[in-house]
Amino acid sequence: MSSADQNPQPLYAKREPIFPRRVKGSFRTMKWWLLAVMLGIYYIIPWIRWDRGPEMPDQAVLLDLANRRFFFFMVEIWPHEFYFVAGLLIMAGIGLFLFTSALGRVWCGYACPQTVWTDLFILVERWIEGDRNARLRLHRKKWDLEKARKYGLKWVVWFLIGMATGGAWVFYFADAPTLFVDLFTGQAHPIAYMTVLILTMTTFLFGGFFREQVCIYACPWPRIQAAMMDEDTLTIDYRYWRGEPRGKMKKGQLDPDQGDCIDCMACVNVCPMGIDIRDGQQMECITCGLCIDACDEVMDRIGKPRGLISYMALSDQVAEQQGAEPKSVWKHVFRPRTILYTSIWSIIGIGLIVALFIRADLDMSVAPVRNPTHVVLSDGTVRNVYDIRLRNMYHDTRVFTLSVTENPDLSLSIQGEDSNSVTVGPDEQALLRVYLTAPPGTRSNTSERSTVRIWASIAGGSERVYSDTVFNGRSQ
């Protein structure tokens, strides 16, 4: 058939289960430490306390969705300041660009939750079922009591890890000690239980069963990273000019014509993605560095220099093959591209920090009432009404005073208040109905429209904010 000639590859491939072998080495050690530190951060952060005064939550990091506040240590963000969060997300994105262009997929290999939790799940699997060969045997074995016991135990442990993962997540959204007790006494909000359940299941399935498929089929990042990397990017590669032609050792001796690769498959067996790094750069490779550890161990044993597989730039591969010296790591890392990413990242970061320090802890928004545009009172005075929202972004009760400038005709009063001052509670807002009046005969009274500036200031303080709006006269 002609169509078969044009596209002979099947479009469907069944997943081949991967049983990574245990490996020792510097990358593996580093990954364990990173795993411990990052999981530690994840679990400990919600429990850190931070004193903000008696009226405020004392949790250092809290996303208080119910009250629409975001607390991050000394910083508190209100919904109208959400651009801080947007800025942080942009920084995270550009940071990812920076790290990928300098060091390849370091995010994927060391920091991505999918990698970290999969690592943890594989560790559990090895503790219960043994190393690669034992796991393979168990996998091929027909179901019996031993297989059921081991698989069952493994799934239970995975599920518990999943529950701990989902359980910790909800602590970021409510007071952790209270919620902890509530979760176990059945008093927590149903949404908390749903969140825990969903994250338990996603952790269980993603870490236990989907694993590398998430990276290969679901995650967009492996596709995007190709645009971030170039020949100067440090990444993991196989020195084929040194390793090829590969061949098995015969009687403990290397054939003088063959390369350093003894085709022991150590690099393939330890790979959590199930690929062969000797095939070169591949989309599946998350650059976790485990093949480096595996190969170095073998090179040590057969008395060859380490680094048959190692971090290198693709340009070095070519240079080394031609007998030239590779460029220094610093020359790879500092190049226009990474410098550009760093500067964009820093500019946004500096902008956010500056914005954080110069922002006022009071805010006012003025919404003129436009139905009707103005009211004439019995003595001929023209009155406009404004809905004013005052935000007291401070941990103490404060008195706000309203005043009006730019227009001497107008005077201001607050409905239901005897003075132009109102008290607003800590971290609260007040919605006021404010009247501006222009007495008969004044320009603002008779003209169509005049501009006006309304000020809100803190009694006994220097802070104040303003908002410009318009006053409609009777010609309107």
Added chain:
Amino acid sequence: MAEESENKVKPPSRQYPDPAKKLEQEVKTTGHTWDGIEEYDNPMPRWWVWIFIITIVWSFGYWIAYPAWPGIQSATSGLLGYSSRANVAAEIADFEDRNEVFFAQLVDTDLDEIREDDELHRFAINAGGSVFRAQCSQCHGAGGAGVQAAGYPNLLNDDWLWGGTMEDIHQTIRYGIRNEDFMDARWSEMPAFGRDGLLDDEEIDQVVNYVLSLSASDHDAELASAGQELYEINCASCHMDDGSGDYFIGAPALNNQIWLYGGSPEAIRHTIYYSRFGVMPGFAERLRDAEIRAVAAYVHQLGGGQ
């Protein structure tokens, strides 16, 4: 030797499936051909198929537990007795239960004391506002500004026909104005001075100018001074000598800038010639006591409450 081997070596070929080998495998097609394009018949991914099967199994349970099969009158109700309408009804009942506390409190609280209780007042304004938008905004406008051309009073300013205290406003809403439905309805009637021949055109002109002069509006001073005596004989008994009007009998103040039907000489002449007879229904039977009190509180805080 090392150099030699370096030049000899080539990168290993990738271990992707060998196309030649795959040719031998039969790729099934569905047999559909269109314009030379054939459709492959590759199997669905396993996980996809399993989810498909699970959803089918799930649906059997769903049929039993939830409303599913349509009948002639209604669908099968399901073992769990779920009904979105019943849920809505329950939610409404829940809200009503919670509002009932405030409604009871509204009825028990003196009209003038509603303002003292912040929470109750906020509730009254919100509840009254929603009743106002449904029952009152047709004439008085959604913003309460009324319609001058039609004589629907503006409720935002500081002048009142029948008084602007909570008691007054409550009374007006409860029984209405110039209707036959309630004994307690507000009632007053101005004579139609022109139509009924009480004043002739010249006299009406004089009174119009005198009325304009009361509020220091543009007027003819000569005509106005001629109209003063006519005003005092015909109008002052209700509108008072100084034109300040009388809330108790619904006589509007003529000495200020607020005109129910407009302050132009033409509008005032029309009023004197034909009189006016604005009506408002009483709401005593349409709304609950608590709702009427809530609307009174809402209107009172629109800007003119006394």
